[in-house]
Amino acid sequence: MDTFDNFLNSNIQSDQIDLDLDNSSFNQLHYMVNLNATKSEVKKNSFFGFLTDFTSTKFVAAKLAFVAVLFIMIIGNKENRVHESLVFLCDSTHIQNNSYDTIATYNNQLCDSLFN
Amino acid sequence: MNLNLFRNKDLTDEELLISISNGNNDAFNNLYSRYKDRLLYYFYRMLFQDKELAKDFVQEIFIKIINKPHLYNPSMKFSTWIFSVANNMCKNEYRRQDIRKNTINCENPDSFNNEDFSDNNHEPAIKLIFTQLERFDESHKSAFLLKYREGFSIEEISNILDLPVGTIKSRLFYTRKKLQENIKNNHPELIEQLNLQ
Numbered sequence: 551m552d553t554f555d556n557f558l559n560s561n562i563q564s565d566q567i568d569l570d571l572d573n574s575s576f577n578q579l580h581y582m583v584n585l586n587a588t589k590s591e592v593k594k595n596s597f598f599g600f601l602t603d604f605t606s607t608k609f610v611a612a613k614l615a616f617v618a619v620l621f622i623m624i625i626g627n628k629e630n631r632v633h634e635s636l637v638f639l640c641d642s643t644h645i646q647n648n649s650y651d652t653i654a655t656y657n658n659q660l661c662d663s664l665f666n
Numbered sequence: 667m668n669l670n671l672f673r674n675k676d677l678t679d680e681e682l683l684i685s686i687s688n689g690n691n692d693a694f695n696n697l698y699s700r701y702k703d704r705l706l707y708y709f710y711r712m713l714f715q716d717k718e719l720a721k722d723f724v725q726e727i728f729i730k731i732i733n734k735p736h737l738y739n740p741s742m743k744f745s746t747w748i749f750s751v752a753n754n755m756c757k758n759e760y761r762r763q764d765i766r767k768n769t770i771n772c773e774n775p776d777s778f779n780n781e782d783f784s785d786n787n788h789e790p791a792i793k794l795i796f797t798q799l800e801r802f803d804e805s806h807k808s809a810f811l812l813k814y815r816e817g818f819s820i821e822e823i824s825n826i827l828d829l830p831v832g833t834i835k836s837r838l839f840y841t842r843k844k845l846q847e848n849i850k851n852n853h854p855e856l857i858e859q860l861n862l863q
Contacts, residue, residue, distance in 0.1 A: 562814035575725045587689020
């Protein structure tokens with residue numbers, strides 16, 4: 551068995567087959583590599599690519615700083631809005647009071663005109 | 667470009683795969699030249715010595731490498747991984763062609779017939795071995811090729827075929843034994859050439 555094993559080890563590896571691959575298939579594979587490279591370039595420039603890059607582990611400090619600034623801006627904007635809405639509420643109460651007055655005056659005038 | 671090609675020659679298969687996923691053509695050329703002949707031979711011997719089918723399968727496996735490099739399992743060596751993919755492709759093809767119906771039961775040594783081995787391109791003994799190997803099932807054939815053609819260790823073959831080490835050892839032993847017996851019985855003229863005294 552050992553001699554047969556030795557024969558197999560030494561002869562099977564050197565066995566040749568009369569077969570080769572076509573250039574056209576190799577060119578097609580090359581084309582696909584190029585196509586994938588173009589696709590990844592396009593992806594990099596797209597919003598999704600931005601998100602993918604953003605979630606990667608590169609430049610973590612810069613990304614954290616960016617997120618912090620964004621967070622501060624959002625909070626600031628929110629506080630501004632709260633202030634504006636308070637002002638609006640005050641104004642609207644004033645308007646409502648005015649309109650009640652107007653309606654009362656109108657009703658009085660209507661009664662006067664009906665009964666007099 | 668030539669500088670890239672020079673650099674890529676020093677890269678490992680795994681590093682080349684990363685470069686390919688970034689669209690590096692030279693890395694692809696390098697990986698292709700490292701594996702195309704090995705894979706072509708493997709597919710040719712596994713897939714009933716069908717030249718066109720072997721070519722198609724080599725093309726298909728490289729398309730997988732280009733389009734789905736993320737499928738590479740980093741816990742395996744690239745060479746082990748690519749042959750496990752190749753083996754799975756062969757398994758699927760066997761299933762597709764339902765070749766098991768046509769394989770002769772290896773338990774019956776009489777199923778090996780005398781055939782004409784006069785072929786100018788091959789040594790008669792090697793030709794005989796591969797003709798007889800055709801009659802084994804896919805896993806015996808695959809273990810044999812990975813061991814004697816590709817020179818993988820038993821552990822590596824076990825990883826490629828996803829079978830226990832003991833099973834691989836017994837399949838190799840069984841294949842060798844049956845080949846030897848059948849050569850002795852049917853081709854006594856080759857006993858000396860194959861050191862089967």
